[in-house]
Amino acid sequence: MTSPAPSSRPPRAELHVHLEGTLEPDLAFELAARNGVELPYPDPESLRAAYDFADLPAFLDLYTANMAVLRTEADFADLTRAYLVRAARAGVRHAEISFDPQAHLVRDVPLEAVVGGITGVLERAEADHGISTLLIAAFHRDKPVADALDVLERLLAMDAPVVGIGLDNAEIGYPPGLFADLYARAETAGLRRTAHAGEEGPAANVRDALDLLHAERIDHGIAVVQDPALVARVAAGQVPFTVCPVSNVRLRAVPSLAEHPLPDMIAAGMLVSVNSDDPPYFGAYVDDVDDAVTAAFDLSRDQRAALAAASFEGSFLPRDRVAAYL
Numbered sequence: 001m002t003s004p005a006p007s008s009r010p011p012r013a014e015l016h017v018h019l020e021g022t023l024e025p026d027l028a029f030e031l032a033a034r035n036g037v038e039l040p041y042p043d044p045e046s047l048r049a050a051y052d053f054a055d056l057p058a059f060l061d062l063y064t065a066n067m068a069v070l071r072t073e074a075d076f077a078d079l080t081r082a083y084l085v086r087a088a089r090a091g092v093r094h095a096e097i098s099f100d101p102q103a104h105l106v107r108d109v110p111l112e113a114v115v116g117g118i119t120g121v122l123e124r125a126e127a128d129h130g131i132s133t134l135l136i137a138a139f140h141r142d143k144p145v146a147d148a149l150d151v152l153e154r155l156l157a158m159d160a161p162v163v164g165i166g167l168d169n170a171e172i173g174y175p176p177g178l179f180a181d182l183y184a185r186a187e188t189a190g191l192r193r194t195a196h197a198g199e200e201g202p203a204a205n206v207r208d209a210l211d212l213l214h215a216e217r218i219d220h221g222i223a224v225v226q227d228p229a230l231v232a233r234v235a236a237g238q239v240p241f242t243v244c245p246v247s248n249v250r251l252r253a254v255p256s257l258a259e260h261p262l263p264d265m266i267a268a269g270m271l272v273s274v275n276s277d278d279p280p281y282f283g284a285y286v287d288d289v290d291d292a293v294t295a296a297f298d299l300s301r302d303q304r305a306a307l308a309a310a311s312f313e314g315s316f317l318p319r320d321r322v323a324a325y326l
């Protein structure tokens, strides 16, 4: 897909993007060659052709397998830089990027290499790419909470520049309440809190993320529409929801964009932003997602401007920084 120059789009923030999910097939092959890692595909085109997913677990299998090419601090720096270059073209002025520390520790990649590679580039993101950034450490809900707590303590001990924590991976069978201790520790440490909930799981997971984890923001959360009382609550409280409509279609959480609950969430007065999730895997960076949503729901210029404003309003930036973007 081609994208017009950033000036033709309203400035926006991106609040829901997995750094490891921004790995383009070309870069995957470049890093594989550099690190002597064998990918089970002959070329980048064949890898991209495999990006056809039956559900979230099928996507997570390939997403996790491709991480084998990420080994050194330079790899994480290159990955981060490539995302920022493309995000700038999409009109992104502020990005809250999550990464999966556990996915690299299990492969014996040092936490220092992961954090060092990412933050070295993020420190220069404003000067080099015109994008302010915040980093979120996401934890795997299908792993024991003790693992997550251990990694969080390590991040705190090394004074890693993370603004907050998230919770990702397969949702079914791993309800939010399992991570109450992790979120309590993060809250005590002064970290911000988001969590994937109601992506493939029920509305109760959204409620539990709010009540049991004290999540300040919900990633996806599309199942909320199954519970009108909860919709009223999150609308009244202006809880930010970072929705990824193309991701939801590509992972078959919803049958089509036309049937996506985004318009209902907006109509209910919820604070909703539109995001990419894992752009190359789902064939859409956030400008492509904006275009797809605009076409599917025939959004007006005002509605698009409201979504762009909501992307900043739902951020973890201080209020004066948000105001400067609006």
Ligand code: ES4
Residues within 6 Å of the ligand: 018, 021, 056, 063, 168, 169, 170, 196, 199, 247, 277, 278
């Ligand atoms: C993810 Cl789409 C999605 N859902 C849950 N966890 C994830 N990690 C990366 N992408």
Ligand code: ZN
Residues within 6 Å of the ligand: 016, 018, 168, 196, 219, 277
């Ligand atoms: Zn996600």
